[in-house]
Amino acid sequence: MAWSDATDSELVRQFQRGDALAFDALVRRYQDRIFRLASLWLYDASRADDAAQEVFLRAYQSLPRFRFRAQPFTWLYRTARLVCFEMNRQRKHDPLPAEGLETSVPGNAGEHEIALAEVRTLIAELPERQREVIVLRLFEDCSVKETAAAMGCREGTVKALLYKARAALQGKWDA
């Protein structure tokens, strides 16, 4: 089976039938996205790979009982949010603090680390919900419907939050 052509639901159903390769395909499909999101949400961005591993480990344990009430990516996204929340709480900080995000970049950082740090700096002053919308809609290129499902809100709310976020970032970033 060509995993690249299969939908997320088909991959999960194959995994539920015992096909471990389907799970590998699912991981390869979303590992970059989950890693990037974790890099933005975690107070300590260096732990983003740990967070991504934890997200997919929970998927490995829970997807056999997945009932398809939501899309698999919605489940992965919310699990990533929960994992980052738990990891941030271990450091006794707010999940997405408006201030205090580590935006400084180490001297030997690569281009990817610099890009992530710039995005973190850009969204650091936004409220939590507006940050989510900006990241999902603009940076991750999710549709309005996908963003609403991931955030657990209506599509109108997504549009309103995006409008407010763009207004807040006006002057700092014109996208």
Next chain:
Amino acid sequence: MTNTPTTATADPLIRRYREVQAPASVLAGIQQRAQASERRKTWPRLGSAVALGTLVVAGLVATELYRARMAAPTLPTLAQIARQLPTDPDVAMPALGSLRLPERPTLPTKPIQNPSPVTEPGDDAPKTEGADGITAVPSANSQEKKV
């Protein structure tokens, strides 16, 4: 939905952000932790088997102890005794006189003080003085109580 956003963008920041990829250690770490999770699942199964076996053995021991206790001789009940009594009328029942009954304690008798004598009607009745000095004549029906 694919891993990398498909919409092209002119914004350099968004383009650079989308180029960020997870390090190779993420997939390798996931595979290792998934295998470790599978290994951990076998240990609870063994523990459950040991616990179940212990319960079975304990149940067998308790059953044997109960049976041994039930087999031990116990005092017969009244119903069992009654069933053992002879029902044949020709069989002589034990005489009641042969039964030894416990002695009944005798109650102490109270001595009668100043017993009144028995008198015939018309005789000079003994005069008894009442508390007010008036002589009271006993009635003709009064008799001495026999002890």
